[in-house]
Amino acid sequence: MKANIHSNHSRAHMEALRESLARDFPEFDFVFPSPTSSTLDIPPTGISKMSGLAVLMEHLGIGLDEVCVFGDSENDLPIIEGGSQLRRHLERLSRGRGCRTLAYWAGGRGLRSKCAS
Numbered sequence: 001m002k003a004n005i006h007s008n009h010s011r012a013h014m015e016a017l018r019e020s021l022a023r024d025f026p027e028f029d030f031v032f033p034s035p036t037s038s039t040l041d042i043p044p045t046g047i048s049k050m051s052g053l054a055v056l057m058e059h060l061g062i063g064l065d066e067v068c069v070f071g072d073s074e075n076d077l078p079i080i081e082g083g084s085q086l087r088r089h090l091e092r093l094s095r096g097r098g099c100r101t102l103a104y105w106a107g108g109r110g111l112r113s114k115c116a117s
Helices: 011-024 049-060 074-080 084-096
Strands: 003-006 039-042 101-103 114-116
Touching: 011 039, 049 074
Parallel strands: none
Antiparallel strands: 003 039, 101 114
């Protein structure tokens, strides 16, 4: 289960609110579901798309080498950064597309998705 806070305030205001909430409520994570959104997702700490993927992989009996993920925002970081096996798998896929490298994108956190030949 997760909750959301949506506001018509600026992104800067929401980032300040997130910092304050994170200090006051460490049992929750506060992440933006979109690079430009003033909405905050509020899942319990440690619950993310990656933890959901882990449950699904266990149920299906598959490993990270059989999974491909994508995302475009901060709430996708856990699944994009899901481990070195997943990263190696994505790199193999990029080579299959004729890419020399595949960079990953996720919000303003420094990861970008781009096929560079």
